[in-house]
Amino acid sequence: MSPTLAGLIGLIALLVATLALVFAIQALKALRNPTAVPARHKPAEQLPQATHRQTPGTHVKPGAAALTEPERAAKPLTVKDDLRQLHKEVDALRGELGHALRHLAVVRYDAFGDVGGRLSWSTALLDDLGNGVVLTSINGRSDARSYAKDVREFVSESKLSPEEAEAIEQLRLKVQPATT
CATH class of the missing domain: 1.20.1070 (Rhopdopsin 7-helix transmembrane proteins)
Structure with missing residues (x-):
């Protein structure tokens, strides 16, 4: 490397x-x-204390917190409810992760015949749907240029160099089979 x-x-x-x-x-x-x-x-001990009087015939343990009407109406969560909620949250996180720029491909090359060492490069950073950016740095003896181009569904509205297209294609082949 x-x-x-x-x-x-x-x-x-x-x-x-x-x-x-x-x-x-x-x-x-x-x-x-x-x-x-x-x-x-x-x-x-941190729950709110009851503000109403105890009705005859009911027993409340000393020091125990009594529930208010809205709290009594709300059903206490069980382990199954907690697990369902956790599954919903995990599914939501997976959905958000699909929009993260988490796929990377780098193509290195010699942009000019008089400069060796493959100092120029194009990098594609895309999410699961093929949206993201392709970054390019072209390095010569006397100057360097950098470009950033938007990518939507593995296609850019900007004209791509062969190296930029190659970086996007590498990710398309890697990502699309996983999403179909």
Whole structure:
């Protein structure tokens, strides 16, 4: 693997790790904030106390929190309900993941005959539907040019170089069989 490609992959990995760290910090803050915890996960001593009088013939354990009318009307969640909710959330996350730019293809080449070392490159970054961007850097002896072109369903409205088209085609062959 060339040092430039390794650097690009390392940069992308650093970006993903940074985003994961930010999400983890926010999750920890939410867990430490007691107002962010749903009532069903709070200890009984933190639940609201009853504001109405006990009617004759009913028994309430001393120190136990009585439920208010809206809380009594709401059915307590069971393990099955929790599992159903988790399945819904996982399905939603999978749907969102399909729109993440998570497929990468890099094509390296010599753009000019007088420059060797395959210093020029085209990179396609696409989601599961073939939407994303193709990035190109053309490097010569005296200058360098960079291009970014939108891609929708594995096709770009901009004219593509053969190397850009090759990077997109590599991902189309990799991604489309998984989505059909």
